[in-house]
């Protein structure tokens with residue numbers, strides 16, 4: 136069988152994965168993901184119609200959020216899981232359709248009888264049918280290259296929004312308007328829209344991306360306190376340990392509670408690093424430090440870690456045999472042959488006893504020395520330093536900020552970001568969020584009058600903090616245009632949440648973003664031209680070119 140996926144930066148030949156994903160996704164899983172996405176569009180058609188009649192259904196909204204999130208790169212690789220979701224999707228669709236039809240009849244006194252899009256009506260019970268249908272409705276079923284590009288840009292933007300909305304939902308922070316937008320926009324991708332309307336929809340995704348990042352920021356800071364300036368050690372100490380990777384704070388909170396007093400220590404990996412900056416999480420004495428770097432190095436790092444590993448969403452890679460029996464997935468993450476920790480039941484905490492027992496059985500880790508990282512400079516901490524930052528800019532001690540946020544990934548060309556960090560003039564400060572920081576956060580870049588030269592706001596969704604800081608600086612300097620700030624944008628992308636963050640920046644009017652290490656394969660030449668004309672988006676060339684550009688702005 137064949138497949139076609141070009142949703143991430145590592146798409147084969149920067150064109151698309153044709154038979155198996157560079158990420159390891161099989162053709163079956165890729166095709167089942169396409170079909171699930173298609174059926175979520177159908178559910179969204181009914182949900183949007185129901186909303187117009189005042190009917191909302193939280194179960195439907197959650198099904199859409201989780202379904203979209205599960206198709207994000209490196210979340211779930213299990214074919215059976217997608218077969219089960221597709222099968223459940225028909226019942227979810229029947230339910231919201233029924234709610235709509237009842238409301239329609241009550242309002243109009245007659246039955247609803249319009250012809251509906253295939254995504255809103257197709258069903259089957261066999262996996263063979265699912266796979267055959269997937270071939271028919273895949274990405275390439277839209278033959279017009281520009282329309283396909285814009286529809287996928289919208290869909291990927293929505294996947295990222297859904298991921299952040301799901302993280303907030305887990306912490307009980309909900310937003311019906313946001314769910315209404317996700318469903319309306321998904322439904323619109325099934326309509327006969329032209330390029331202008333789809334471009335408008337993509338920018339509307341950017342607006343909602345800002346909303347969802349603000350919601351998640353509120354969820355995280357209300358639940359765990361505002362991030363504090365914190366030093367995190369990167370070594371290992373003796374004693375059994377569990378390494379937690381991914382993005383889910385609720386999972387690490389529950390694990391910390393359940394490991395307290397057991398002698399099992401907890402470490403963070405990759406995007407879990409900001410755990411150490413939240414007061415209600417950093418208070419646990421057995422939260423020891425951060426081990427390893429970005430997601431793409433996980434196979435060698437997990438092998439070397441020696442203890443148990445918990446993989447929350449997302450960015451799991453094919454587990455090596457050397458640690459397959461000591462890695463556990465949870466939530467939407469799934470991988471064949473890997474133990475899975477079940478969902479919460481009736482508002483109770485997840486049961487992490489299996490992984491805790493595993494860590495104990497594995498015994499003590501081998502002590503390892505490390506470095507210190509400074510984190511926790513999200514918007515509230517930076518605003519606490521705002522006077523200092525503004526004075527430093529006015530005095531000319533800080534001449535430029537460089538936003539180097541986003542994702543890390545395999546390609547060696549991503550050393551571009553290390554070279555920029557090393558080559559920046561000493562009066563330039565890096566603003567970061569997301570796993571992109573692992574390309575330079577172990578360099579000793581120093582500080583400017585107590586302001587660290589790497590301001591680390593947290594996870595990729597904490598890019599909201601970076602946008603917030605930019606808007607506060609714009610107000611402080613009484614500027615008309617965000618582009619008049621002394622900020623350069625060197626954004627690294629990998630998966631769909633980064634597409635969401637990019638759309639958020641475009642919505643805020645940011646121009647001249649350099650996007651690397653390559654422009655998305657899903658952007659057609661026609662759509663790239665639109666983005667270049669409207670936003671002056673650029674691809675990356677060499678770090679020397681970028682540094683020359685940055686220096687030129689500093690000299691001006």
Ligand code: FSO
Pocket residue numbers: 405406430449450541542543569570571594595596629630631632633
């Ligand atoms: Fe990275 Fe993975 Fe956070 Fe992504 S760990 S790549 S954009 O999931 O979400 O930054």
Ligand code: SF4
Pocket residue numbers: 140141142143144145146147151152155156157158159160165208209
């Ligand atoms: Fe290829 Fe990326 Fe799609 Fe995986 S997610 S199949 S690597 S384009």
